[in-house]
Amino acid sequence: MNVVVIASHPDDEVLGVGGTLALHALEGDKVFPIIVADNNSARYDESHNAELKQACRRCCETLGIEQPEFLGFPDQKLDTYSQIELNQALEKRLQQHQPSVVYAHHAGDMNRDHQILHECTMVACRPKPGAFVKRVLAYTVPSSSDWAPQAVGRNFVPNWYVDISATLSRKLAALEHYKSETPAFPHPRSLRAIETQARFWGSGVGVEAAEPFVLMRNLVRS
Numbered sequence: 001m002n003v004v005v006i007a008s009h010p011d012d013e014v015l016g017v018g019g020t021l022a023l024h025a026l027e028g029d030k031v032f033p034i035i036v037a038d039n040n041s042a043r044y045d046e047s048h049n050a051e052l053k054q055a056c057r058r059c060c061e062t063l064g065i066e067q068p069e070f071l072g073f074p075d076q077k078l079d080t081y082s083q084i085e086l087n088q089a090l091e092k093r094l095q096q097h098q099p100s101v102v103y104a105h106h107a108g109d110m111n112r113d114h115q116i117l118h119e120c121t122m123v124a125c126r127p128k129p130g131a132f133v134k135r136v137l138a139y140t141v142p143s144s145s146d147w148a149p150q151a152v153g154r155n156f157v158p159n160w161y162v163d164i165s166a167t168l169s170r171k172l173a174a175l176e177h178y179k180s181e182t183p184a185f186p187h188p189r190s191l192r193a194i195e196t197q198a199r200f201w202g203s204g205v206g207v208e209a210a211e212p213f214v215l216m217r218n219l220v221r222s
Contacts, residue, residue, distance in 0.1 A: 003031045004099040006090065006121050008113040009075060010035055010056035010068075011181045015189065016139035017103050018063060018171035019164025019198065020211050024101075025064035026167070032097045033060055033068040034090070037113050040075040048180070055177040062174040069093065078116045083123070086116065090124035098132045106214060108154030109144040122216065134220075137213040142188035142197065158212030161201065165208035168198050 003024050007013040013021070013033045024031050035056060040049050056068050071089055078086065094102070104121035105114040118138065125133045137160060140146070145156045164171065172191055175182055185192040195209075202210040 001100040003101045005103040006034045008037050010052045011178045014174045016141045019167040020162045022063045022167035022170045031065035035068050036071045037073045037075045038070040058177040059174040078113045086120040087123045101135045106138045110148040111144045135218045136216040160213040160215040161205045161210045163207045168209040
């Protein structure tokens, strides 16, 4: 089947879903990464933007998934665009790939770009008659979901887990391409913390390592 992961920034795709995406690839699924806000001019110069894009390409290659598509929206400025403009950009890619499964940002993340893209993804995946998207899962991003205020409606409370025991090492290898985005421990995006988080979530469901999700919608035909 076809799978789409919608990510605000280069590195979100592997931080939140890397092990699961690698598992999809091993099972023969085609995985298409859509990176929406890859223009990081607010934080980085053009040369570093190019480095991040190259890191993303290498990351996707390591995970065994398709090469990323960069939509070119500016980082931390998605709130300056109309929602319909973002919706249409996502709908165009979903129509092109026709995924059965879509991975989206969690609505309660502290990062505003993540919040906006969650809502836009849900609109783009709305269950109209004949819709091809059957499952939508929201993923957590370290230093964004976990740093958000602990308030009702914002907490990341997973109800879906994927066993990534077989692909955790591949996720960590893919993350190593993002040297500038993986600070030293105890930062939550450090390689050590990422591995610890995966093993923590795994221990809660009886496996070596897992990635957690919030199931937004799932259509099963009997």
